[in-house]
Amino acid sequence: MSRVIVENVSFSYDGETDVVKNVSFTAAAGEWLAVTGHNGSGKSTLARCLNGLLLPRNGTVTTCGFITTDPETIMTLRRRAGMVFQQPDNQLVAPTVADDIAFGLENAGVPYDEMKERVEAAVKRLGLSGLEDREPHRLSGGQKQRVALAGITALKPDVIILDEASSMLDPAGRSDVRDVVRRLCREDGITVIMITHDLEEAAEADRMLVMREGQLTADAPPAELFKKPDLLKEAGLVLPLAVLMAERLRLEGFDPGSPTSEEELVRALCNYV
Amino acid sequence: MLEHVIIGQYVPGKSFVHSLDPRAKLIAVIIFMIFLFVSRDPLVLGTAAALTVAAFLSAGIPFRFFWKGIRVILLIVVFTFLLHLFMTRDGTVLVSLGWLTIYSGGVIEGSLIATRLFLLIVLATMLTLTTTPVDLTDGMERLMHPLNRFRVPVHELALTMSIALRFIPTLLTETEKILKAQTARGATFSSGSIWKRLNAFIPVLVPLFVQSFQRAEELAEAMEARGYSGGEGRTKFRQLAWRNRDTIVLFVFAGFGVWSVLSVV
Numbered sequence: 007m008s009r010v011i012v013e014n015v016s017f018s019y020d021g022e023t024d025v026v027k028n029v030s031f032t033a034a035a036g037e038w039l040a041v042t043g044h045n046g047s048g049k050s051t052l053a054r055c056l057n058g059l060l061l062p063r064n065g066t067v068t069t070c071g072f073i074t075t076d077p078e079t080i081m082t083l084r085r086r087a088g089m090v091f092q093q094p095d096n097q098l099v100a101p102t103v104a105d106d107i108a109f110g111l112e113n114a115g116v117p118y119d120e121m122k123e124r125v126e127a128a129v130k131r132l133g134l135s136g137l138e139d140r141e142p143h144r145l146s147g148g149q150k151q152r153v154a155l156a157g158i159t160a161l162k163p164d165v166i167i168l169d170e171a172s173s174m175l176d177p178a179g180r181s182d183v184r185d186v187v188r189r190l191c192r193e194d195g196i197t198v199i200m201i202t203h204d205l206e207e208a209a210e211a212d213r214m215l216v217m218r219e220g221q222l223t224a225d226a227p228p229a230e231l232f233k234k235p236d237l238l239k240e241a242g243l244v245l246p247l248a249v250l251m252a253e254r255l256r257l258e259g260f261d262p263g264s265p266t267s268e269e270e271l272v273r274a275l276c277n278y279v
Numbered sequence: 280m281l282e283h284v285i286i287g288q289y290v291p292g293k294s295f296v297h298s299l300d301p302r303a304k305l306i307a308v309i310i311f312m313i314f315l316f317v318s319r320d321p322l323v324l325g326t327a328a329a330l331t332v333a334a335f336l337s338a339g340i341p342f343r344f345f346w347k348g349i350r351v352i353l354l355i356v357v358f359t360f361l362l363h364l365f366m367t368r369d370g371t372v373l374v375s376l377g378w379l380t381i382y383s384g385g386v387i388e389g390s391l392i393a394t395r396l397f398l399l400i401v402l403a404t405m406l407t408l409t410t411t412p413v414d415l416t417d418g419m420e421r422l423m424h425p426l427n428r429f430r431v432p433v434h435e436l437a438l439t440m441s442i443a444l445r446f447i448p449t450l451l452t453e454t455e456k457i458l459k460a461q462t463a464r465g466a467t468f469s470s471g472s473i474w475k476r477l478n479a480f481i482p483v484l485v486p487l488f489v490q491s492f493q494r495a496e497e498l499a500e501a502m503e504a505r506g507y508s509g510g511e512g513r514t515k516f517r518q519l520a521w522r523n524r525d526t527i528v529l530f531v532f533a534g535f536g537v538w539s540v541l542s543v544v
């Protein structure tokens with residue numbers, strides 16, 4: 007069964023204009039979805055509908071088997087579907103890393119001994135060993151996002167939603183976060199819904215959704231969508247440099263394959279030579 | 280100047296006082312505070328001084344650091360002493376210089392109050408120097424837990440406090456950034472009349488406020504997303520361990536309290 011089912015969802019902040027318009031899609035267990043789109047296209051709004059922070063005006067969202075409009079199950083739902091936000095600073099609540107990772111577990115009423123084990127496991131899994139007692143303000147952006155992810159993993163979630171979680175980070179922080187997300191998805195079978203306007207980041211997903219002015223205009227594997235530059239351009243998205251470059255090379259009669267990142271492009275070119 | 284005020288600053292360490300349960304330390308300071316002001320017996324006061332010295336010595340705080348921090352606060356003690364010295368009209372006249380008359384009662388009263396205040400400040404400082412703000416908040420939350428029954432939002436207050444502690448450094452960094460940004464735009468904060476200088480801070484405070492509200496909103500959303508729904512049914516990750524040494528310390532301070540009362544009766 008699908009872990010996330012979005013059916014004909016519309017949402018409006020002011021009750022007049024819809025910023026999410028009749029969106030439908032599903033995400034299976036262990037699947038990695040990238041949601042892309044221009045600033046203001048409604049990505050964050052859609053993301054907040056997935057864990058019931060916002061309730062749709064029309065349509066339904068069912069996450070981990072729970073409908074978001076049921077107040078009885080909303081807390082269970084949020085424990086099973088964690089969310090990482092854009093601003094690393096404004097989502098860490100507690101005075102130390104370990105305390106922060108434990109925050110969700112405390113909310114869930116997990117007994118102390120189990121909580122301790124789970125925090126330790128999450129620290130290890132996210133490569134935060136040695137930072138347990140560090141205060142949040144003395145962490146790098148990438149570390150902060152990994153702490154946020156650790157807090158979610160400790161709850162053993164089925165779904166992780168990342169709302170432009172690496173857009174504020176430096177390249178090293180970005181690749182850190184992406185490595186962690188890859189492991190959580192590919193090894194632990196967690197469904198990942200990654201919101202981003204960086205198509206290079208989206209390239210790794212199983213499916214890529216494109217939002218434009220609140221509407222879902224595409225839902226297909228990234229490689230397929232990279233072949234439709236017009237659609238992406240209309241949505242205000244910029245193809246990764248490697249994809250553009252490969253296209254030009256093809257026009258010149260070379261075959262570099264289909265690289266999506268600069269690294270892959272370089273490798274393809276090296277092979278060619 | 281602010282960096283010299285050490286009340287509320289934590290000095291990491293592994294001393295006996297550091298190792299005590301924050302609840303024990305809090306109760307001890309409260310007992311001390313109450314019963315120090317009950318008795319005028321010099322022997323009781325001497326015991327209080329001995330307790331304070333013992334606390335100081337076993338806390339292993341470097342004396343220079345401590346002295347530097349407490350100097351500013353000593354002004355308050357001196358001021359209190361002088362106030363009592365000049366205002367008390369009891370006992371025999373010791374000095375009489377024109378409008379200024381000092382009575383023996385003033386000397387006694389002034390010394391008494393000043394000594395009490397000084398001892399209390401030193402002991403309270405020992406508490407904050409050897410306990411992290413987080414442990415302190417935690418200790419307070421647990422001690423105040425029974426007040427829940429009277430609808431005091433203990434958990435919420437403690438959480439607010441701990442979030443405030445978490446964000447103080449963040450806000451300081453932010454203030455610094457804004458200061459620099461405004462300086463780059465030509466603002467000056469270190470010249471001109473006091474009025475001008477104060478005025479210069481308005482363009483710093485406004486963005487700081489706006490950003491803080493934004494932060495608060497995002498933080499609230501993040502907490503909601505992480506399944507926070509109030510204190511009910513919550514468990515605690517931070518555990519406090521009450522040990523024998525805590526009980527002993529409490530007995531010592533309770534003993535002091537009892538003696539202080541007995542010396543009056």
Ligand SMILES: Nc1ncnc2c1ncn2[C@@H]1O[C@H](COP(=O)(O)OP(=O)(O)O)[C@@H](O)[C@H]1O
Pocket residue numbers: 019020025043044045046047048049050051052
């Ligand atoms: N809290 C809010 N109140 C009112 N309007 C909002 C709010 N948040 C976003 N919007 C509006 O909704 C639209 C979609 O925003 P958002 O979902 O944040 O887009 P994205 O995340 O794709 O940049 C924008 O036009 C934005 O101005």
Ligand SMILES: [Mg+2]
Pocket residue numbers: 049050051170
């Ligand atoms: Mg957004």
